[in-house]
Amino acid sequence: MHRQLEEFFYPETLAEAVQKKHDYGEAAAPIAGGTEIVPNLPEGIRCLIDVTRLGLDYVQEDDEFLRIGATSTMHQLAMSPAVARLANGMLSTSCCHGWPKEVRNTATLGGNLVGAGPFADTPPALLALDAEVIVRRVDGDESMDLQDFFVDYRRTAVGQGILTEVRIPKPNLRTRGTFLKFVRSQVDQALVNVAVVVELEDGVCRKVRIALGAIGRTPHRVLEAERALIDKPLVADSIENVASVVTELVDPVIDLRASADYRRELAGLLTRRALQQIAS
Amino acid sequence: MKIQFEYNGVSQEHEIHPGTLLSELLGADVSAVVLDGRLVQTKMLLAAQAHQRQLISQSAVSVQRDFIPAGVKEPYTSAQILNAYLLSQQNPQASAVQIEDAFADLLSPDVASGSRPEALQGFSGCT
Numbered sequence: 348m349h350r351q352l353e354e355f356f357y358p359e360t361l362a363e364a365v366q367k368k369h370d371y372g373e374a375a376a377p378i379a380g381g382t383e384i385v386p387n388l389p390e391g392i393r394c395l396i397d398v399t400r401l402g403l404d405y406v407q408e409d410d411e412f413l414r415i416g417a418t419s420t421m422h423q424l425a426m427s428p429a430v431a432r433l434a435n436g437m438l439s440t441s442c443c444h445g446w447p448k449e450v451r452n453t454a455t456l457g458g459n460l461v462g463a464g465p466f467a468d469t470p471p472a473l474l475a476l477d478a479e480v481i482v483r484r485v486d487g488d489e490s491m492d493l494q495d496f497f498v499d500y501r502r503t504a505v506g507q508g509i510l511t512e513v514r515i516p517k518p519n520l521r522t523r524g525t526f527l528k529f530v531r532s533q534v535d536q537a538l539v540n541v542a543v544v545v546e547l548e549d550g551v552c553r554k555v556r557i558a559l560g561a562i563g564r565t566p567h568r569v570l571e572a573e574r575a576l577i578d579k580p581l582v583a584d585s586i587e588n589v590a591s592v593v594t595e596l597v598d599p600v601i602d603l604r605a606s607a608d609y610r611r612e613l614a615g616l617l618t619r620r621a622l623q624q625i626a627s
Numbered sequence: 628m629k630i631q632f633e634y635n636g637v638s639q640e641h642e643i644h645p646g647t648l649l650s651e652l653l654g655a656d657v658s659a660v661v662l663d664g665r666l667v668q669t670k671m672l673l674a675a676q677a678h679q680r681q682l683i684s685q686s687a688v689s690v691q692r693d694f695i696p697a698g699v700k701e702p703y704t705s706a707q708i709l710n711a712y713l714l715s716q717q718n719p720q721a722s723a724v725q726i727e728d729a730f731a732d733l734l735s736p737d738v739a740s741g742s743r744p745e746a747l748q749g750f751s752g753c754t
Contacts, residue, residue: 349646350646354628357678378676381676385648446732449659
């Protein structure tokens with residue numbers, strides 16, 4: 348029982364939802380699946396706004412983008428052919444690897460992003476895919492790069508708005524991707540997760556994205572490691588070099604599950620494996 | 628607040644506190660339900676989330692033993708019984724491999740019962 352809650356609101360329109368969020372300010376939060384917010388209800392939240400009845404559970408694609416509604420569940424995404432076609436299905440993998448069925452059936456993409464847990468799986472995959480998010484505010488929609496969305500540990504730039512959509516530019520046919528996660532058991536959160544996207548042209552890396560989760564206060568890209576691979580062939584030497592750069596650069600969180608040194612080693616190891624997978 | 632839902636085919640109305648968990652409303656023995664066709668854990672949802680939804684509990688379905696892998700021993704959990712029920716509805720011709728797959732990623736009973744809550748909750752020991 349969360350006694351601090353005073354209201355559970357069922358908006359009929361997105362405008363109503365946003366207005367309610369605006370009226371309550373920090374004391375209101377949207378709820379969809381609830382797997383983030385029900386067990387971890389933040390102090391001070393007095394109102395929850397049910398956003399599951401607003402038609403935001405869609406996966407649509409056009410020539411340029413894959414658009415995913417914020418209340419799409421992890422199960423929905425894991426089963427979506429359109430999501431599976433994206434960069435070797437890396438986002439699909441991040442939506443199902445280690446998600447027990449009962450959680451996958453209710454957890455939503457929006458919740459995974461707005462919860463901003465550093466150990467979440469979809470953020471690194473989406474960062475590597477250059478995703479942007481659409482936030483509905485009282486005065487209209489705001490789009491922002493996902494890397495600007497994660498502000499700090501469990502803090503995002505969503506503010507008084509409501510996350511409505513994740514928009515992923517469709518990669519070209521030369522783009523390959525992978526998502527890897529290191530866990531102790533099926534239902535544990537990641538000790539480290541990594542998402543890598545590489546656009547190859549005649550064996551040379553033209554675009555590189557390397558994103559890590561469970562390593563810092565927020566999921567983030569490792570820009571220096573990405574630059575180390577640009578215009579280089581994707582071969583053993585260059586892969587080893589990038590893995591070393593990642594190991595050197597990361598500044599891991601420490602918790603009872605893993606030391607900083609262990610996470611640092613894992614980050615390099617997973618990056619190497621991810622690049623090797625892409626190269627093969 | 629007042630909520631209404633259909634529970635095992637019967638329409639129900641309840642006056643609840645907005646912070647009531649679904650498990651608190653339905654009773655601790657109802658650890659899992661099928662909510663609008665999806666298997667969910669009742670302690671992970673607020674009762675208010677069930678408003679205008681359709682719920683099915685273990686007590687309303689017969690145990691479909693043919694849809695439970697041989698390796699899963701009795702007593703079955705609510706989630707296992709409901710999972711078998713869903714599978715029997717969705718894929719009556721499911722093969723042994725499909726049945727194994729359908730059970731492979733269920734929450735293990737110790738996690739579902741809350742004895743390992745850290746597996747589901749955000750980890751706050753981050754520095």
